Amino acid sequence: MFSQHNVRTVMGTAQASGVVALAAARRSIPVAWHTPSEVKAAVSGNGNADKVQVTAMITRLLRLPESPRPADAADALALALCHLWRSPMQGRLLAAAAVLTEDRTRMSR
DSSP states (O other): OOOSSOHHHHHHHHHHHHHHHHHHHHTTOOOOOOOHHHHHHHHHSOTTOOHHHHHHHHHHHTTOSSOOSSHHHHHHHHHHHHHHHHHHHHHHHHHHHHHHHHHHHHHTO
């Protein structure tokens, strides 16, 4: 997490995220992490997109009649789309890594 101005807000957000991740892990609920620049790049093609650009792209991609309000709603939708688009590939990469590990283990015997 990066903070330029308000470290207290960032710390609170980080702590809350940690509590949610721990609660999910204790219940075997998978958790995924996506960086802000990853989310912005996924929906707008620009990892440095601002809120206006992200909101405009979410409105266009989801064919919404109007922009989501508040702006945080567009951020949440962008995060959901990013996860939807990127998670299958992450799952494939993990599966491929597991196969390689298994092959290496078998070959070293």
